[in-house]
Amino acid sequence: MRIAPGGIELVAVLFALSLATAIVGFLIPSVLIGLSGVFLLVFYRDPSRQPAGTGIVSPADGRIHSIDTGDDGRLQMVIFLNIWDVHVVRSPWDGQITDRQRRSGYRRPAFLAGAAKNAGVEYAFEDGLVTLRAGMFARRVRPYREAGSTVDRGERIGHIAFGSRVDVTFPSEFDRSHLTITLGERVKAGSTIVATKPAG
Numbered sequence: 079m080r081i082a083p084g085g086i087e088l089v090a091v092l093f094a095l096s097l098a099t100a101i102v103g104f105l106i107p108s109v110l111i112g113l114s115g116v117f118l119l120v121f122y123r124d125p126s127r128q129p130a131g132t133g134i135v136s137p138a139d140g141r142i143h144s145i146d147t148g149d150d151g152r153l154q155m156v157i158f159l160n161i162w163d164v165h166v167v168r169s170p171w172d173g174q175i176t177d178r179q180r181r182s183g184y185r186r187p188a189f190l191a192g193a194a195k196n197a198g199v200e201y202a203f204e205d206g207l208v209t210l211r212a213g214m215f216a217r218r219v220r221p222y223r224e225a226g227s228t229v230d231r232g233e234r235i236g237h238i239a240f241g242s243r244v245d246v247t248f249p250s251e252f253d254r255s256h257l258t259i260t261l262g263e264r265v266k267a268g269s270t271i272v273a274t275k276p277a278g
């Protein structure tokens with residue numbers, strides 16, 4: 079099983095600590111530390127994914143938390159990730175990353191409306207945005223790609239530690255009629271089609 083960057087190091091430390099604790103005779107703490115290592119191993123999993131058809135794919139595993147129109151008139155979608163979801167984030171479309179900014183902000187629970195101002199990393203494309211936002215327990219957003227990079231649809235672009243959210247601002251030619259998902263629906267990163275490209 080592929081593990082997201084940063085996960086192997088944490089798991090190795092916990093397993094080593096678990097072994098050392100067992101050697102000196104502290105069996106219950108050893109088991110608890112070992113179980114924490116197993117949890118992190120599962121949390122940092124990074125399964126292989128392939129888009130299931132044409133169109134824009136979900137950038138994250140989770141549930142569609144909101145679908146709105148932003149102040150600039152563009153369609154926006156928020157995906158909420160719980161602690162059990164895969165937290166590797168993927169590009170929803172082919173394109174060039176024109177800018178990447180780390181945004182400071184709050185660490186509110188990711189399911190609250192105020193979490194739109196949470197700290198995170200924003201990827202700007204030619205005509206769209208993908209923002210990886212930390213939640214109340216998430217302490218780290220790890221971006222994988224730099225500004226100027228060209229990415230394919232479904233390609234890995236980052237990882238968020240623990241509960242969090244991903245915000246998507248669609249290209250300007252998309253509206254609600256192009257969506258193939260509904261509010262509350264569960265989606266998978268790099269696999270679920272969330273919108274189809276307008277004809278022409």
